[in-house]
Amino acid sequence: MPSGLAIVVGVWYNIYMKIGISTAALFPEKHTEDAAQLIKSLGAQVAEVFFSTFYEYRPEFSRALAPKLQGLEINSVHTMPLNFECNLFDVTRRVRGDGFYWLDQVARSAQLLGCKNYTFHGYADMGGGGDRRFAFERIAEAYGFLQGYGVNLCIENTARYAYNYPSFFRELRGFCQNIYGVFDIKQARRSGYPYQMYLKDMEGAIAYAHLSDVDENGKIRLPGKGIYNFEEIFKRLAGAGFDGCALIEVYRGDYGGADELKESLDYLSEIVDKLN
Numbered sequence: 444m445p446s447g448l449a450i451v452v453g454v455w456y457n458i459y460m461k462i463g464i465s466t467a468a469l470f471p472e473k474h475t476e477d478a479a480q481l482i483k484s485l486g487a488q489v490a491e492v493f494f495s496t497f498y499e500y501r502p503e504f505s506r507a508l509a510p511k512l513q514g515l516e517i518n519s520v521h522t523m524p525l526n527f528e529c530n531l532f533d534v535t536r537r538v539r540g541d542g543f544y545w546l547d548q549v550a551r552s553a554q555l556l557g558c559k560n561y562t563f564h565g566y567a568d569m570g571g572g573g574d575r576r577f578a579f580e581r582i583a584e585a586y587g588f589l590q591g592y593g594v595n596l597c598i599e600n601t602a603r604y605a606y607n608y609p610s611f612f613r614e615l616r617g618f619c620q621n622i623y624g625v626f627d628i629k630q631a632r633r634s635g636y637p638y639q640m641y642l643k644d645m646e647g648a649i650a651y652a653h654l655s656d657v658d659e660n661g662k663i664r665l666p667g668k669g670i671y672n673f674e675e676i677f678k679r680l681a682g683a684g685f686d687g688c689a690l691i692e693v694y695r696g697d698y699g700g701a702d703e704l705k706e707s708l709d710y711l712s713e714i715v716d717k718l719n
Contacts, residue, residue, distance in 0.1 A: 459719070460677065460685075462711045463489035464704060465653065465692040467521060470495055472695050476508050482515070485705045489516040489688045491651075492556060495523060500545055505552035517558040518651055518688040519597070519625075522549055524564035524604060532566040532581045539581075543588060550592035560650055561589055562625055563598045565605035575614070578605065583619035597650040599625035600641045602633035609640035612648070623650035626685075627692070628676070629663055639679060647684040653692035654711070663697045667710035674714050 464487050469478035475495060482490045492508075494500050500522065522528070522545075530542030553561060565582060582605070586596040598615070600606045606615075612624050624645035630653075631638035642649070654676075656669030666673055680689070691707055698704065 460680070460715050461488045461516070461518075461688045462708060462715060463487045463491070463516075463518065463688055463690045464708060465491035465493055465521065465690045467491070467493035468691060468693050468698075468704065469695060475499055476511060479508065479512055479515070481701060482704075483512060485701065485708060487515065487708055489518045489690070491519045491521055491562065491690050491692070492517055492558070493521045494549065494552070497526065497545070500526075500548045500552060502548065502551040502555055505555040509555050509557075512556070516688075517556040518690065519560035519562050520549060520553045520556065520558055521562040525567070528564055529566050531585050532578055534577075543585075546585065546588060550589055550594050553594050554592055559593060560595050560597050560623075563596050564601055565598065568603050568605075568607055576618075579615050579618040582615060582622070586619050586622055595623055595650065597623045597625045599627050599630070599653070600634070600645075601627065601630045602635075607634050609636055609644045612641075612644045616648075623648050625649070625651055625653065626680070627653040628671070629653070629655040629657070629692075632657065638676075642679055642683040645683065649680070649683060649685040649687065651688040651690060652680060652685065654689050655691070655693045655697070663693055665693055665698045665703055665707040666691060667707050668698070668703075673711060674718065677714060677718060 464482045466475050466478035470493060475492060479490055479492060527542045527545040530538050533539050566578060589596045598606050606612060615622060626641060626645060626649050628638050631641045654666050656664040656666045656671045658664050658669045
């Protein structure tokens, strides 16, 4: 196989990814600043910072955090979705204003961390109801707002929030042409659709990926500790035009200690090296 290329269904693709970890994997055991420093000590190339409280959304927090993370690339920031994102979809402008106040705080914090991506969930699942056009217009509004700070709004496929079925992303691009998506394999599984359908929906516009594994009983595990074939997953990601950051994102109860995070990080990095 030529260097730097992988084959999927008879087609050659370049494989290039940075492997990292989200601080969400250490929540709530460790505060965000301690989690990020631990991830740095494990040798990760890149990280996502999961802001877990309104306190952490404030720029003052990131101003103090940034010097501690020198040498670690911060790919993206993530917030607790129910804290304020749903406010952005309210019919009342004053309520939406509260959402934009906190979005402004997070955007300023992202700038301080040298981060250009915001992981967005949006509204809770409308169960097939609600005004899709209004919702898409609100997402486009939030996207434009963040662009003013040099931050990309990247919508993640999730089982319980806005992007919970394949074709949503293509529909959304009719209102917000340049938006990017975040591929989350565990959320694809939870939504009941094959993950390949989400890759096809976001093809050419996947900003980064959240990775986890699953065992035979459906329990979330760290990559390399379950049944997924990550060589195949990486090839399929490359086939969908992806060449960004792939971040380990599991819940704290899904593994033992930090040594297991390191093993998973090394496992994924070795697969990327093999495909190069």
